[in-house]
Amino acid sequence: MAYYYMEPSRTFSEFLLVPNLTTKACNPANVSLKTPLVKFKKGEQPAYSLNIPFSSAVMQAVSDDRMAVALARSGGISFIFGSQSVESQAEMVRKAKSYKAGFVVSRSNLTPDHTLKDVLELKERTGHSTVAITHDGSPNGKLLGIVTGRDYRVSRDSQSKSVADFMTPFEKLVYGKSGITLSEANDLIWDHKLNCLPVVGDEGNLEYLVFRKDYDEHKVNPMELLDANKSYIVGAGINTKDYRDRVPALVAAGVDVLVIDSSDGYSEWQKDTIEFVKSNFPQVKIGAGNVVDKEGFQYLVDAGADFVKIGIGGGSICITREQKGIGRGQASALIEVSAARDAYYEQTGEYVPICSDGGIVHDYHITLALAMGADFVMMGRYFARFDESPTRKLKVGNNFVKEFWGEGSNRARNWERYDTGGKAGLMFEEGVDSYVPYAGSLQENMSKTLHKIKSTMCNCGSISIPELQRNARITLVSATSIVEGGAHDVILKENNIAGE
């Protein structure tokens, strides 16, 4: 006879936290969100910790080198997507690892033959007002000039005016030479009252741009997640098929932490993959998943996983439960695995962090996930909304949106067909192609979210994540009390906008 779970599967929205005594020490300013990323022994420190409990999903529409830098700068980690060729993924890891805080590879580039119309379209698409003009329109081409908003007047200039006629040409630019330090670059920026300083190589090719604004930000990023060489900590997703080729390339590119990316981690393929990494690259950490029960957790821990990822079918773009009928409510999965993790710690003195992956809709879901025992969360939709995600920003109706598609959708899987030359499409899709509302910059949004989490933790009498995990009191909510929790029995004024 089949085994039956007697309790229904539950999701985050079915729970609330009940406040504990808030002592005077419980002030958001005193809250630490530091959390372990990989396993460690009692009394020791983990090899990697996060300064905030956030990771960005292993997805084409979320985690590229740019997101990796933006998130590490704020204290979290990105796992760069693996559904691309080994070479291009390794290149992204290399870029993120070699990124020098404050130096950015130019993202908006045109040639002198482009027109004002092209400049305006590019600006609309990327939101950048500084455009590098290179001989071939590439980010590292020979630098011929720079265009900023001060170089043209939309009301006066013809849209067909060529860039060569209004750019600030190279001869008139102040620029830094290859190898310049950030503080030297900043001195040039101040001496010449610049907003942006191009850094140029010996051949006249553009290497980086340094923005005044970024320098200021670098100064105010105390949470930055750096390795011993002051490079950002970078993660990458791998699969259980081509790991013999992929892992060596990622390690050569400098990756710090790997994660096996799969909808179903309770498998012998994962055990083989972990063993390969552990025996060939013992210095590299590897997480595994996804699982939704204590058996799956224990299997991956026994195989040597450094952390375990929880969640099947709860993601915003997921249709796995509908397509295949597998999965479990995210809260139920997390509660069971976290109890298994604690029991394992009691028995062995080894603490294996767990990551709650998918299904975070409201900011308070993150706090609930932590209270239920997650050490950190992984989010796709949340990060896809920001400037830093790799996808296009579009205007649909009166609203700006960003593209966001599942890794199990046809759109994500097309790369395999291109790479291997004509493999058939997916038998069936496990994800959708969608839009998410555009939300602005990562830092602005995240600081709001983090403040909410800290404030709730104070309500619960906790100033650290382990304390919250120990002290939290969590209640199930009935369908009727959910109604009570929203605005009810009042007539809302039109300018009331539902918050996140």
Ligand SMILES: NC(=O)C1=CN([C@@H]2O[C@H](COP(=O)(O)OP(=O)(O)OC[C@H]3O[C@@H](n4cnc5c(N)ncnc54)[C@H](O)[C@@H]3O)[C@@H](O)[C@H]2O)C=CC1
């Ligand atoms: N978290 C979730 O709920 C879900 C996530 N996804 C995402 O979609 C993407 C694809 O996920 P999956 O389809 O689960 O990928 P997968 O690569 O884990 O599995 C695909 C299929 O290949 C098989 N397989 C794996 N390794 C093999 C090997 N070495 N030899 C032979 N067969 C092997 C698996 O058993 C499975 O049938 C991932 O990015 C994943 O995160 C998709 C669905 C649900």
Ligand SMILES: O=c1[nH]c(=O)c2[nH+]cn([C@@H]3O[C@H](COP(=O)(O)O)[C@@H](O)[C@H]3O)c2[nH]1
């Ligand atoms: O069923 C699925 N089909 C897909 O195509 C797919 N792509 C990603 N994922 C998983 O969803 C997580 C992100 O979830 P959120 O957007 O809710 O944060 C991710 O971290 C993944 O675990 C998928 N699940």
Ligand SMILES: [K+]
């Ligand atoms: K399985």
